[in-house]
Amino acid sequence: MISIKEMYYNFITPExxxxxxxxxxxxxxxxxxxxxxxxxxxxxxxxxxxxxLDLVVVFVLFYTFVWAxxxxxxxxxxxxxxxxxxxxxxxxxxxxxxxxxx
Amino acid sequence: xxxxxxxxxxxxxxxxxxxxxxxxxxxxxxxxFFGMFAIFLPFIQVWEKPSRHFEVxxxxxxxxxxxxxxxxxxxxxxxxxxxxxxxxYKNDPALRISHQFIxxxxxxxxxxxxxxxxxxxxxxxxxxxxxxxxxFFSIYGRLLFGFxxxxxxxxxxxxxxxxxxxxxxxxGKNQKASFSKLHRNLFILTCIPLFLITLTGAxxxxxxxxxAPLASYISKGEKNNVFALVRPVLMPKEKSVKSANINVxxxxxxxxxxxxxxxxxxxxVEELKLINWKDKTARVEFVGYNPYKPxxxxxxxxxxxxxxxxxxxxxxxxxxxxxxxxxxxxxSLYFLHLLYGVDIFTKVFVSFLMLLSCFxxxxxxxxxxxxxxxxxxxxxxxxxxxxKFSLALMIGVLPATALLFNLQWLLPFDMNNRIFVQQALFFxxxxxxxxxxFYRLSSYKASKEFLGLAGVLFIIAPFIHFISSGFSAxxxxxxxxxxxxxxxxxxxxxxxxxxxxSYKLPTTREKPxxxxxxxxxxxxxxx
Numbered sequence: 001m002i003s004i005k006e007m008y009y010n011f012i013t014p015e016x017x018x019x020x021x022x023x024x025x026x027x028x029x030x031x032x033x034x035x036x037x038x039x040x041x042x043x044x045x046x047x048x049x050x051x052x053l054d055l056v057v058v059f060v061l062f063y064t065f066v067w068a069x070x071x072x073x074x075x076x077x078x079x080x081x082x083x084x085x086x087x088x089x090x091x092x093x094x095x096x097x098x099x100x101x102x
Numbered sequence: 103x104x105x106x107x108x109x110x111x112x113x114x115x116x117x118x119x120x121x122x123x124x125x126x127x128x129x130x131x132x133x134x135f136f137g138m139f140a141i142f143l144p145f146i147q148v149w150e151k152p153s154r155h156f157e158v159x160x161x162x163x164x165x166x167x168x169x170x171x172x173x174x175x176x177x178x179x180x181x182x183x184x185x186x187x188x189x190x191y192k193n194d195p196a197l198r199i200s201h202q203f204i205x206x207x208x209x210x211x212x213x214x215x216x217x218x219x220x221x222x223x224x225x226x227x228x229x230x231x232x233x234x235x236x237x238f239f240s241i242y243g244r245l246l247f248g249f250x251x252x253x254x255x256x257x258x259x260x261x262x263x264x265x266x267x268x269x270x271x272x273x274g275k276n277q278k279a280s281f282s283k284l285h286r287n288l289f290i291l292t293c294i295p296l297f298l299i300t301l302t303g304a305x306x307x308x309x310x311x312x313x314a315p316l317a318s319y320i321s322k323g324e325k326n327n328v329f330a331l332v333r334p335v336l337m338p339k340e341k342s343v344k345s346a347n348i349n350v351x352x353x354x355x356x357x358x359x360x361x362x363x364x365x366x367x368x369x370x371v372e373e374l375k376l377i378n379w380k381d382k383t384a385r386v387e388f389v390g391y392n393p394y395k396p397x398x399x400x401x402x403x404x405x406x407x408x409x410x411x412x413x414x415x416x417x418x419x420x421x422x423x424x425x426x427x428x429x430x431x432x433x434s435l436y437f438l439h440l441l442y443g444v445d446i447f448t449k450v451f452v453s454f455l456m457l458l459s460c461f462x463x464x465x466x467x468x469x470x471x472x473x474x475x476x477x478x479x480x481x482x483x484x485x486x487x488x489x490k491f492s493l494a495l496m497i498g499v500l501p502a503t504a505l506l507f508n509l510q511w512l513l514p515f516d517m518n519n520r521i522f523v524q525q526a527l528f529f530x531x532x533x534x535x536x537x538x539x540f541y542r543l544s545s546y547k548a549s550k551e552f553l554g555l556a557g558v559l560f561i562i563a564p565f566i567h568f569i570s571s572g573f574s575a576x577x578x579x580x581x582x583x584x585x586x587x588x589x590x591x592x593x594x595x596x597x598x599x600x601x602x603x604s605y606k607l608p609t610t611r612e613k614p615x616x617x618x619x620x621x622x623x624x625x626x627x628x629x
Contacts, residue, residue, distance in 0.1 A: 018113030
């Protein structure tokens with residue numbers, strides 16, 4: 001059994017080999033990226049000038065692309081901790097902003 | 103970035119690209135393959151239907167009123183929101199009159215004769231289109247293909263990053279290197295249009311459904327449907343006009359058409375909508391496409407002229423640029439995907455680019471298979487089972503599709519369960535190629551057989567069409583039925599090309615190495 005200290009150490013240091021991606025990173029990239037882009041695009045929606053419905057159309061057009069890009073960004077994080085942070089910190093900032101807006 | 107992190111980054115990037123690539127390769131190949139047929143959907147739609155096999159005379163003035171009035175004066179026919187599709191709309195030579203509650207009626211515009219609507223019994227083009235975007239497996243297929251599109255965008259961006267970060271070999275000496283080079287070079291050529299097409303593909307399948315949480319948030323929990331929210335921007339509805347219940351004589355449609363053409367000569371009128379017909383408040387909506395402003399109209403943005411049917415006065419004139427910028431942006435992104443109203447050369451060019459993408463996917467898979475191959479006795483490569491499966495899917499689909507085209511005119515149109523039989527035989531043929539590709543030890547031999555069979559079937563298809571429809575090639579040419587004849591010629595040429603490729607493919611174990619790389623010097627696994 002691996003001790004808690006070892007698990008924590010494995011979590012925060014970059015792995016030796018990038019040849020495997022692992023379930024944690026994969027799931028985090030797929031679902032974490034979805035949440036990050038959704039909230040990020042919503043922030044852009046409220047910040048940008050112009051007719052609101054026009055911006056909604058732009059949101060629906062491009063959010064799949066931004067999802068793919070942010071999934072790529074998250075999956076390439078050097079360590080498991082940084083991958084998690086790449087999800088949590090943007091979500092935190094965007095949710096703060098959105099809660100202020102409405 | 104420090105040294106170890108860059109190496110980790112590159113390894114991870116390659117691993118993510120490869121694993122997602124292999125996972126999505128077959129799905130994307132299906133989308134691209136059936137998409138190539140979907141580009142020519144208007145032509146196939148006309149080719150497959152006996153009701154569209156009549157002489158086309160473009161110079162003669164069409165007498166709309168005599169045809170339309172006989173239909174509308176029928177007391178059972180509804181008087182409001184009658185849709186009329188003019189000949190030439192989506193390459194269809196027939197005049198079509200339809201309404202929400204009535205089966206579409208099809209007329210030969212030159213003779214005024216009514217054609218029999220075999221719509222329920224002839225769904226070849228519809229089936230190919232459904233296979234293209236996953237609708238054949240209803241909502242699950244559409245969502246799956248939508249997610250495939252998102253994954254492909256991940257692959258495209260990842261692939262471009264790989265080109266920046268990893269120095270690939272330019273002149274490798276074996277098959278593996280050739281496959282890698284072909285995969286990279288072909289995709290460099292096609293990545294930009296492919297990206298735009300995939301983006302709109304994802305938008306159509308998963309875009310609106312996935313934005314439901316946003317709709318819920320914006321409407322404070324009331325509505326879940328984004329399309330209902332943005333409808334005023336994308337497809338604004340005209341306010342319905344109450345009928346005054348006063349019978350007035352209507353101006354003839356030909357006169358109204360001439361007036362519409364005077365108001366906006368750039369507009370190709372394609373559809374008419376008759377509102378409150380024979381009433382004092384009657385009006386006609388002329389909807390169409392403006393070929394002088396490509397990329398900006400055709401899908402959500404359809405320029406419209408509304409004229410009063412009593413005195414031809416202009417009620418509304420909505421031009422291409424009168425809409426908001428988001429609609430213009432949407433239509434410009436959709437343009438390369440739906441290719442609405444473009445000339446045949448652009449369509450052929452885009453389908454050629456998609457053919458190159460199909461090859462690039464195949465070469466990516468073959469490169470991976472070479473990497474995974476285990477070599478016995480230093481001579482005999484043994485490939486992963488995925489290779490046989492992808493052989494059946496990528497190449498076996500060709501004879502199955504050729505069979506589909508043959509069955510269209512072989513099976514009688516009044517046969518019971520005609521469409522079920524046609525589709526069932528298609529899928530069974532495709533599955534049979536799966537068994538055959540495992541049975542045949544040499545994949546190259548199996549490919550030769552599949553391509554040869556597909557070639558023969560594609561060559562036979564136009565002849566079955568000629569015999570069954572009663573129109574020979576010469577008849578089609580003389581009677582100006584060009585869209586139908588062009589499909590026959592294309593099928594024949596396609597069959598010929600497949601036969602030639604089948605003849606040229608290598609068979610024995612040593613020859614493939616030289617086939618793919620003239621500089622071959624040694625085993626396939628050496629890089």
